[in-house]
Amino acid sequence: AQRVTQPEKLLSVFKGAPVELKCNYSYSGSPELFWYVQYSRQRLQLLLRHISRESIKGFTADLNKGETSFHLKKPFAQEEDSAMYYCALREANTGFQKLVFGTGTRLLVSP
Amino acid sequence: DVKVTQSSRYLVKRTGEKVFLECVQDMDHENMFWYRQDPGLGLRLIYFSYDVKMKEKGDIPEGYSVSREKKERFSLILESASTNQTSMYLCASSFSGIGGAFFGQGTRLTVV
Numbered sequence: 001a002q003r004v005t006q007p008e009k010l011l012s013v014f015k016g017a018p019v020e021l022k023c024n025y026s027y028s029g030s031p032e033l034f035w036y037v038q039y040s041r042q043r044l045q046l047l048l049r050h051i052s053r054e055s056i057k058g059f060t061a062d063l064n065k066g067e068t069s070f071h072l073k074k075p076f077a078q079e080e081d082s083a084m085y086y087c088a089l090r091e092a093n094t095g096f097q098k099l100v101f102g103t104g105t106r107l108l109v110s111p
Numbered sequence: 112d113v114k115v116t117q118s119s120r121y122l123v124k125r126t127g128e129k130v131f132l133e134c135v136q137d138m139d140h141e142n143m144f145w146y147r148q149d150p151g152l153g154l155r156l157i158y159f160s161y162d163v164k165m166k167e168k169g170d171i172p173e174g175y176s177v178s179r180e181k182k183e184r185f186s187l188i189l190e191s192a193s194t195n196q197t198s199m200y201l202c203a204s205s206f207s208g209i210g211g212a213f214f215g216q217g218t219r220l221t222v223v
Contacts (some may be wrong), residue, residue, distance in 0.1 A: 009151065034211050044154075044201065046211035086153060097161055097207055099170070103153035107129045 134202030
């Protein structure tokens with residue numbers, strides 16, 4: 001079974017500090033990992049996915065299959081990064097597209 | 112822009128009522144999903160569909176059913192609403208095999 005674990009419910013940092021939001025997964029197959037973000041009063045939206053290996057809004061995430069992790073990082077946090085962040089997993093390379101989410105981490109960036 | 116539209120932002124229903132939540136997407140996506148979002152529990156998958164008339168149970172299907180008669184529309188049905196079904200319900204859609212999922216704005220359902 002697929003499982004995604006986000007151990008921190010709340011992460012509070014000051015503006016300009018580095019940020020790391022943790023995500024660990026459990027899955028026996030070949031996973032595809034995502035980070036989604038939900039800003040206040042907005043709909044949930046895709047932030048980035050491991051396949052594209054891109055940086056979005058200064059955030060990066062690397063899939064570490066040995067540690068089964070997909071942590072989200074940003075070197076210098078901004079106040080506008082304050083939001084709810086969800087890590088998600090689905091099985092890659094198949095037509096079975098079940099998408100499973102973690103419990104989320106609220107990031108609060110203070111001035 | 113991809114649009115996933117949920118028919119209501121807020122609903123208040125009475126215990127025992129049959130409730131329909133509707134979701135429409137305009138991008139010809141094969142997959143559609145229904146989640147409920149609760150504080151501290153994240154997004155939990157109720158049902159998903161990978162094609163018209165096809166459905167799969169998610170992690171918490173009890174008390175819910177779904178219908179997908181057309182590719183663009185995915186309905187969530189609460190057969191007999193109960194107070195523990197008070198929640199935010201999110202619909203999403205995606206292509207098979209590529210890209211992420213796109214979400215609707217959510218429906219906050221209160222069962223009294």
